[in-house]
Amino acid sequence: MAFTLIVNGESHTVRAAGDTPLLWVLRDELALTGTKYGCDSGLCGICMVHVDGETRPSCAMTLAEAAGRSVTTIEGLHGPLAETLRAAWRELEVSQCGYCQTGQIMAAAALLAASPAPDDAQIDRVMDAVVCRCAAYRRIRAAIYRTSRPGGEP
Numbered sequence: 419m420a421f422t423l424i425v426n427g428e429s430h431t432v433r434a435a436g437d438t439p440l441l442w443v444l445r446d447e448l449a450l451t452g453t454k455y456g457c458d459s460g461l462c463g464i465c466m467v468h469v470d471g472e473t474r475p476s477c478a479m480t481l482a483e484a485a486g487r488s489v490t491t492i493e494g495l496h497g498p499l500a501e502t503l504r505a506a507w508r509e510l511e512v513s514q515c516g517y518c519q520t521g522q523i524m525a526a527a528a529l530l531a532a533s534p535a536p537d538d539a540q541i542d543r544v545m546d547a548v549v550c551r552c553a554a555y556r557r558i559r560a561a562i563y564r565t566s567r568p569g570g571e572p
């Protein structure tokens with residue numbers, strides 16, 4: 419069956435079963451491999467994307483559910499906030515093995531778009547959805563603070 423979805427501002431027609439996870443549509447059909455595969459169960463958050471501006475684990479959403487909606491992946495994350503966030507990530511050398519980092523950045527970008535200066539409780543509430551097996555949590559928090567309060571890390 420054919421489904422149309424908007425990914426990173428471009429319209430795509432995808433011919434696949436409606437229950438195909440969005441994660442595999444992004445990676446296998448659209449070659450957007452920045453979104454990573456982790457638990458495949460909606461638990462680790464590593465596959466996080468934005469759907470109509472909200473974070474969603476792409477392994478836990480089907481192609482049929484995503485059809486007609488606007489999906490943003492790490493490849494399509496642009497704008498001043500995204501660039502400031504990426505710069506903070508680089509400056510603080512947040513990444514360790516790097517595997518979870520797409521999910522972390524997508525979650526952080528959505529958090530900062532909704533709450534420009536989040537406190538620790540807000541950061542915990544949103545960022546708890548993405549697991550980092552390297553435990554880079556302190557640097558992730560610092561990068562969120564640096565983006566939202568230049569020079570004001572915790």
Ligand code: FES
Pocket residue numbers: 454455456457458459460461462463464465466475476477478
């Ligand atoms: S791979 Fe999607 S939540 Fe873990």
Ligand code: FES
Pocket residue numbers: 513514515516517518519549550551552553554
């Ligand atoms: S940096 Fe290795 S899993 Fe997060």
